[in-house]
């Protein structure tokens with residue numbers, strides 16, 4: 480009897496092992512929100528209490544979920560102005576310019592930590608957390624939350640392991656055979672590539688170093704008073720910056736490269752994919768069911784607006800699609816005139832439901848890591864049109880691994896796309 484009681488008490492103690500978690504995912508973009516919501520879902524399922532800093536609040540409430548709304552972040556980082564198809568096509572801005580990215584994202588992080596709702600949270604000395612999980616996007620300022628709440632810091636990285644993130648918990652990767660995440664090359668590198676990669680690493684460090692006074696000032700301004708209120712002294716930013724205890728990476732060996740990882744980097748790529756896929760809305764379900772010759776799903780993600788594709792290219796793509804036996808489902812924000820019978824336009828698409836459908840045969844994507852991981856999960860080959868960020872690297876790896884093709888965004892796109900679609904659909908590869 481006594482033994483039974485002890486066992487029951489032990490089980491109860493075990494069940495009570497829930498934490499209060501501060502989840503910081505402030506980047507205004509659908510894909511970043513998907514990553515954040517993945518954490519929310521898993522943590523709530525495990526019984527933890529979650530405070531979620533987000534620009535896109537979740538609709539379903541939960542007794543253990545509190546959301547801190549930072550939706551004004553959409554004004555701080557106007558992603559659709561930064562990343563649009565015309566800027567790429569006409570080389571208006573070099574999207575590989577990481578100094579520009581570093582600068583913008585540091586300003587952005589500063590805006591987030593000074594947001595009135597965030598300041599209200601940290602200035603209240605009654606607020607306590609057991610751990611902070613923060614999404615790293617070129618800035619480490621969020622590390623200050625762990626100083627405020629005197630708790631461990633967990634980084635979440637949205638890309639494949641790379642020098643910039645590993646540097647925070649371990650050390651940079653060897654640039655002789657590990658490409659920077661904005662590079663458009665894969666090893667083996669030429670001598671010039673190796674020099675270039677080494678220079679990128681040094682240049683990034685130097686630029687970060689030049690930002691140091693600015694960052695220190697931002698860090699102190701945002702966090703000093705709330706740390707002082709709790710009777711402690713704010714440690715120097717450079718010590719907090721490298722003090723992350725763990726890094727959870729939205730990466731997977733199936734989509735990335737085999738690199739030497741420290742034990743506190745844990746790959747959790749694919750965690751955002753829900754085990755239960757929501758049923759499709761009736762109109763989409765009908766389109767999917769009617770696609771007897773298979774369906775091609777075309778989506779450039781949530782940040783890139785298809786409307787910024789030049790009219791000429793849209794026309795050529797439509798002509799190409801009209802010649803296919805397959806049905807084409809194009810996620811596009813506006814109606815197009817003269818739509819071929821086999822092309823359907825939807826302004827919004829539940830991507831998981833579409834990829835999960837047995838009639839889906841091919842996914843044309845910008846090559847964001849979430850889309851790549853989803854296509855791997857559902858076994859759908861891809862055609863990648865990389866635009867910005869790590870998309871070139873992701874697609875190059877897809878091609879290397881053999882589950883897709885790459886087509887570049889230029890005036891030849893329709894011709895290249897035609898070849899790629901035929902190769903993928905008509906030349907089935909056997910799995911070796």
Ligand SMILES: *[C@@H]1O[C@H](CO)[C@@H](O)[C@H](O)[C@H]1NC(C)=O
Nearest residue numbers: 626630631632714718719722
């Ligand atoms: C670093 O993290 C540990 C563990 O969370 C903590 O005890 C320590 O105070 C932190 N140091 C700094 C400088 O933030």
Ligand SMILES: *[C@@H]1O[C@H](CO)[C@@H](O)[C@H](O)[C@H]1NC(C)=O
Nearest residue numbers: 772802803804805901904905
């Ligand atoms: C379309 O389907 C027809 C009949 O099944 C077939 O003969 C034709 O080759 C197909 N066309 C393409 C482009 O696959």
